Amino acid sequence: MSALAQTDGPARALSLDIRSVSHHYDIAGTRFDVLDDISLSLTPGEFVALLGPSGCGKSTLLRLAAGLEHPRQGTLLEDGNQIEAPDPSRLLVFQDPTLFPWRTVRRNVATGLEARGLLPQRAHRIDEALSLVRLEDFADAYPRQLSGGMAQRVALARALVNDPGLLLLDEPFGKLDSLTRLSLQTEFLRLWQTAGFTALLVTHDVEEALLLAGRIVVLSDRPARVLAEFRITADYPRHRDDPDFVRLRRDILHELGVQSV
Amino acid sequence: MSDLAQTAGDGVVSTSVPSFSIWHQGLVAAVFWLLTAAVTWGLPDVLPWGSAGLFAAITATGGVLLLALALTLHRLGAFGRRIAFWGPWLIAVGVWFLVWEYTTAKTGWLPKPFFSPPHGLLQVYVTDWSRLLLCIGYSLRLWGLGFFSGITVGFTIGVALGWSARFNYWGMPILKLIGPVPATAWIPATFYFFPTTFHASVFLVALSCGIPVAILTAAGVSQVNRAYYDVARTLGANDRFLVLKVAVPAALNHVFVGLFMGLYYSFAVLVVAEMLGAKYGLGWYIAFQSAYSAYANVYATIVIMAILCSGLVKLLFVARDRLLVWQERGLI
Structure with missing residues (x-):
């Protein structure tokens, strides 16, 4: 993992194995079961969407995969190695951009390189990452001066500059207005196709999952279990009026217990 | 008027x-x-x-x-x-x-002697300027040593209290117990424990400004949004980076509130300490001159103090605006 982080150049996509993971929280003496025996494998370069009702534990699964928390049962493996701690080879993008407000856009993007002491060698990567998300002109702005969509693009650049092999996305477009969301989804698809990382996207937006993912895993309400998997083979860019798309959407909504209209 | x-x-x-x-x-x-x-x-x-x-x-x-x-x-x-x-x-x-x-x-x-005309004050500056300058120098030296050592120690302790649960467990009760005691209450004890009254005075000034800085820094660091730490950790940050590059800048707003409080306390303690046991200094000058009912000298010194203290407050404002420039309202 660390060897990968040291190399300069295109990322090597990583695999992720989630093996029989169960997790619960103890809040004020009450046990809350969050994940119930989840197993899921992502092959390198795959784009998987986790779909489930709000608060079902999808975000917890991402935190476990990021290494921010440890599962109560089961194991998570990245390229066959057990995930013990956070590592820049797999990065998490949150629903809130959580940019550091005291840093300019450029220094926000530079955070990962700076933290690992790679800034001197790879300073050029910052400008590349900024142009990748089309924010070159805002390099010296502070986060409070950015719109929600721009801030989320900075958060993406801040992750991508580290050449992650696995990107964990926690409803990254969830708080954006619908137009910004559409353009950012397209942009993200382009980044995934060019940068070649493995992507695990948590969302509760069926259309988003259908537009982006190669595989959709439907989770149940809390505690989350895997209800069904859908493989989507349609070429990109996908169109929402495609008959297959409409049929899949209805099936997925059915799994989620919603009658489609 | x-x-x-x-x-x-x-x-x-x-x-x-x-x-x-x-x-x-x-x-x-x-x-x-x-x-x-x-x-x-x-x-x-x-x-x-x-x-x-x-x-x-x-x-x-x-x-x-x-x-x-x-x-x-x-x-x-x-x-x-x-x-x-x-x-x-x-x-x-x-x-x-x-x-x-x-x-x-x-x-x-x-x-x-209780009132003096404006030219009475002017006469003090004209006749006694060299001694006043010396007193200003002595006061600034005492204040500078006390204030900067106090805020350095206070800031360090504050970061440790806000960051480490164990340090907080032992340190916070002590700080909460000692913090509200006015620094001047320690005067008899410090004059006994320190080798010279100058050392004791530096300690008192440091104590007066160190405590609010420590308390506010601790509060600021402990209130930092956990998500910032999560982001930084996934980006490869070690503890040192988390403290210096995440916790401290995120808490800086609180730190400055503590600095402003500490600055005002330090002036108060400075003058009291000088009145009690100093050879020179503006506080000493006031005490010395009021003993001779030279109130014009007292007023003239108060004018100097007003200018010095408000100047230092102004400097702190400038420093804050520089360091917290990211909080300013948008340019775009």
Whole structure:
């Protein structure tokens, strides 16, 4: 993992194995079961969407995969190695951009390189990452001066500059207005196709999952279990009026217990 | 006084017709400044204070300058507008000087030694400037050593309290117990424990500003949004990075609240400490002079203190605005 982080150049996509993971929280003496025996494998370069009702534990699964928390049962493996701690080879993008407000856009993007002491060698990567998300002109702005969509693009650049092999996305477009969301989804698809990382996207937006993912895993309400998997083979860019798309959407909504209209 | 200035100003402004641009407030101010000069120079002092001529010259110069500005201000652009903003204040200062001069030196209504005319204060600066400069130097040295060592230690302890649960467990109760005790209460003990009164004074100043900085820094660090740590950790940050590059900048707003509180406390303790056991310093000077009922010297020193302390407060504001530039409202 660390060897990968040291190399300069295109990322090597990583695999992720989630093996029989169960997790619960103890809040004020009450046990809350969050994940119930989840197993899921992502092959390198795959784009998987986790779909489930709000608060079902999808975000917890991402935190476990990021290494921010440890599962109560089961194991998570990245390229066959057990995930013990956070590592820049797999990065998490949150629903809130959580940019550091005291840093300019450029220094926000530079955070990962700076933290690992790679800034001197790879300073050029910052400008590349900024142009990748089309924010070159805002390099010296502070986060409070950015719109929600721009801030989320900075958060993406801040992750991508580290050449992650696995990107964990926690409803990254969830708080954006619908137009910004559409353009950012397209942009993200382009980044995934060019940068070649493995992507695990948590969302509760069926259309988003259908537009982006190669595989959709439907989770149940809390505690989350895997209800069904859908493989989507349609070429990109996908169109929402495609008959297959409409049929899949209805099936997925059915799994989620919603009658489609 | 302000009523007098108000009516005088209104009268002139409302009755005169603006034939060509005259800055009326400047004109009124000039009248009061020149009147002060005339009273100071023309009327005899009840008791000799000295420096009356110098004060008359200063106020006369001010009056002449104001007169010149009154006639030319409309041609001075932005600078002129900035001066014009202070017009009411310049009038008020002129009235204040006049009343002050008349009630003290010229009539003795406000008697010596408890009151002093403006040129009494001026006389102190003229005759005792070298000793005052020395005192300023001593005070700044004591304050500087105390304040900077205090905020350094306070900040470090605050970060540790906010960051480490174990340090917080042991440290916070002690800080909460000792924090509210006024630093001056420690004076008898410190004068016994420290080798010299100077060391004890430095410690007291440091204590007075270190405690609010420690408490506010701890509060700031412990309130940092956990998500910032999560982001930084996934990006490869170690603990050192998390503390210095995440916790500290995120807590800086709180730290500055502590610094401002500490700054005010440090002034208070500085003067008390100097009054009790120092060879020089502004606090010592006040104590020394009041023992001889030299109240003019006391007032003159208070004026110096006011300027020094407000200057230091201003400096801290400038430092804060530099460091917290990211909080400013948007440019875009």
